[in-house]
Amino acid sequence: MLEVKKIKRLFKSGDLQVAAVNGVSFSVPDGQFASIVGRSGSGKSTLLSLLGALDKPTSGSIKVDGEDITQLNDHSLIRYRCQKIGFVFQSYNLVPNLTAAENVMLPMEFAGVGAKERQERAVTLLQQVGLTENEIGRKPGRLSGGQQQRVAIARALANKPKLILADEPTGNLDSQTGKMIFDLLHGLAKSEKTTIIVVTHDLEIAGKTDRAFQLKDGKLQEKK
Ligand SMILES: Nc1ncnc2c1ncn2[C@@H]1O[C@H](COP(=O)(O)OP(=O)(O)OP(=O)(O)O)[C@@H](O)[C@H]1O
């Protein structure tokens, strides 16, 4: 269960203050798939970073299974990000000198998963997102944008996170591949009770999730 109460994230730039997230409250139970749409600059990436504990809100609380992640110390934060969260970045953030498989194995290494299991799981995940055996052995610079995006999705799933936060995970994919990724995430929500929050510009995807939210100037509204 994710419970967000009155979070704000203010950025100072010179004399100006930008309220990127401006008093957002919502909750999502385990196993629900939610989407967030909103115009460029409406605060979507900022909100996801707060939920993933990559950034701290200026005020407000974010509870995951009853624990307020805005209050965690550095050690607990690392554990939270590594074990509970699967984050798909808008800009992928793959490690350029590691192959696709090694990128997916990296978070498992941090979590202490054995070498053989890491390798097997990485290959399985990369096959699930539709990469070929040859592509799995390539470094990001030799993969297309959509293939890199799918490696980033496989990496986010590596440690079987409770909460998947994905920033436009299908932004670079054709509609058929996008649907495959949507089905994969939807399947995880239902079979593993994973909570999934995707930021998307794809209204077709947004229309098919269990919940649909819209961000406008840092404020969140539930649609439908
Ligand atoms: N580190 C920062 N310092 C100052 N302002 C910031 C910072 N990060 C984001 N902002 C501002 O906060 C607002 C929300 O940014 P955010 O990246 O969350 O938007 P977004 O909805 O993800 O947009 P996009 O669809 O373009 O990715 C924008 O006005 C942006 O300029």
Ligand SMILES: [Mg+2]
């Ligand atoms: Mg963004």
